[in-house]
């Protein structure tokens with residue numbers, strides 16, 4: 001039975017979705033609720049970032065050799081904590097952690113899902129009060145139920161994702177998640193502390209006028225990418241332009257804007273870093289899934305990013321994602337390269 005209400009909370013929405021799918025056990029809804037809870041806690045700390053002594057370097061480096069801010073660790077621990085104590089997750093992998101964490105207790109060993117996340121993406125923007133986000137990705141495990149999950153459960157191609165989403169801590173806080181049934185966005189109502197359905201059935205416009213790229217790396221990009229960027233700059237009204245360049249340096253904010261308004265986000269390989277900067281499992285696959293489920297496309301410049309077989313947890317890949325027709329145009333430049 002459909003609940004007839006003007007506003008649905010995240011919990012109500014996921015339960016409603018579950019009811020219309022008789023085989024569902026409720027585990028995915030419970031997992032999404034756990035992620036929603038962790039992100040509300042992270043949101044509280046992110047909002048206080050300018051006030052309390054939580055800023056600054058933690059004094060350690062993460063497994064990619066990047067400096068870790070205190071909030072990254074807080075966010076990581078919140079997500080890990082709620083998922084460990086929940087009833088639906090067998091283990092996690094995080095951008096902040098060297099290896100997978102297997103929860104290994106009776107309930108977790110019988111849970112069918114594993115979760116991967118980047119707890120606080122764009123953390124270089126914390127100190128300057130620019131939007132940052134959490135990205136997550138959920139897979140059905142391939143190992144047997146009843147035993148601890150294994151690394152194989154995490155090294156699955158993105159096309160095996162069951163759900164993926166992100167939380168953007170911006171001018172308002174939003175949680176957007178995708179399943180094969182569609183993409184829906186929920187805005188946090190701070191007065192009641194609930195995510196409420198505000199962006200039902202998000203569709204990425206097939207055309208857009210925004211391109212997002214780090215121009216500082218321009219001369220390090222391959223020829224086809226340079227030519228595509230130049231083409232974006234030269235667009236006139238007659239050929240769908242003019243285009244606008246927007247790049248905040250927080251992928252969650254950049255892709256969120258392009259998903260809603262239409263656009264393309266790119267992080268190509270450079271001569272220094274041929275695989276670019278972004279991580280396949282924690283950043284690219286979840287966004288590829290979300291944008292594809294909304295009607296867009298995502299590639300590594302050669303092939304669909306979700307068809308890449310991961311070989312290691314922290315592998316990086318060039319990444320191009322966005323509106324379908326813009327992606328098609330980009331392909332023509334890269335393929336001609």
Ligand code: AHM
Pocket residue numbers: 066120121122123124214249250251252267277
């Ligand atoms: P982080 O893991 O240090 O937060 O870096 C990831 C971020 C993405 O959100 C963003 O798109 C990219 O790094 C920006 O990188 P650059 O400054 O090289 O353009």
